[in-house]
Amino acid sequence: MAVSIAAAALALGTARAESPLQGEWVDLTHTLDETSVFWPTAKAFHHDAESFGQTEGGYFYSAYNIRTSEHGGTHLDAPIHFAEGAQTADEVPLDRLIGPAAVIDVTEASGSDRDYRFTAQDVLDWEARHGEIAPGAIVLFRTGFSKFWPDREAYMGTAERGAEAVAQLHFPGLSEAAARLLKERDVAAVGLDTPSLDYGQSKDFIAHRVLLGAQIPGFENVTNLDRLPEWGASVIALPAKIGKGSGAPLRIVALLPKEE
Helix, strand or coil, X not given: CHHHHHHHHHHHHHHHHCCCCCCCEEECECCCCCCCCECCXXXXXXXXXXXXXXXXXXXXXXXXXXXXCCXXXXXXXCHHHCCCCCCCCCCCCHHHXXXXXXXXXXXXXXHHCCCCEECHHHHHHHHHHHCCCCCCCEEEEECCHHHHCCXXXXXXXXXXXXXXXXXXXXXXXXXXXXHHHHHHCCCCEEEECCCCCCXXXXXXXXXXXXXXXXXXXXXXXXXXXXXXXXXXEEEEEEEXXXXXXXXXXXXEEEECCCCC
C-alpha cells in the first residue's frame, strides 16, 4: 500500500511538472474600477458596497453591487455588436477565445500618428518574419497606448463625455484592408491596446463590421502587450457569460513560451 501511494504521488508530481499550463503568465487586463476608461457615450463603472464589516454573528462579510456598460475597460466585442443575428457574448465559442497569439507591433507608426490605421502591409510584414498567420490564431496589435491608461485625454484624445465627445476621439485602429486580410486568414479573434477596433475618427466602423460580421470577436483596451513575443505565447480570453450580451468585461491572460 505504501509503495502504491508513493508511486501515485510521484506520478502526480510528474504530471504537475509536465503540465502545459506551467510557465510565466502575463495579465493583459486593466483593473475594472471607477478610473477605467469607457466609451464617451457609455455609463461609467460603479462599485457600491451593500455590506462591509463585522456581522452580528461575529464574522466579517462584504458584498457589492456593480453597474457597468458592456463596453468599458478591457472587454469583449461580441459579433452581434455590429452584425445583426450574429453570436452574442454567451454564444462565442471557446476556440475563438483560446489560442496562439500573433502580436503585431505598430508602436512606431502609432506614436507619430494618433489616427494611424493598421495596414494590410503591417500584417504582411509580420508574416514575412513568421510565416502566414494560421487559422485560429488570436491577433493582437500593440500600439503602446496602454501606457496612457487611465488618463482619458491621453488615451482617447479627449476627456469629455457624451455624444459630442465622439467626434474628438483620436487613437489608432484597423484599416478596412487589414480587417479583410485577417478575415481571409480565418483568425479566431482580434485585439488591441486601444478603445476600439476602429480608429478614433472612424464614422463607418468598417473594421468592426468586417470582423464581427465574420463572427470574429474583438478584444479592446488590452494591456501589457510589450511583454509578449511576436509569436509563441498562448492567450486565454474569458468574458463574463452575459446572456444576449453585445459585449462583456474580459479577463485576458497569456502564457509565455518556455525558453529552450
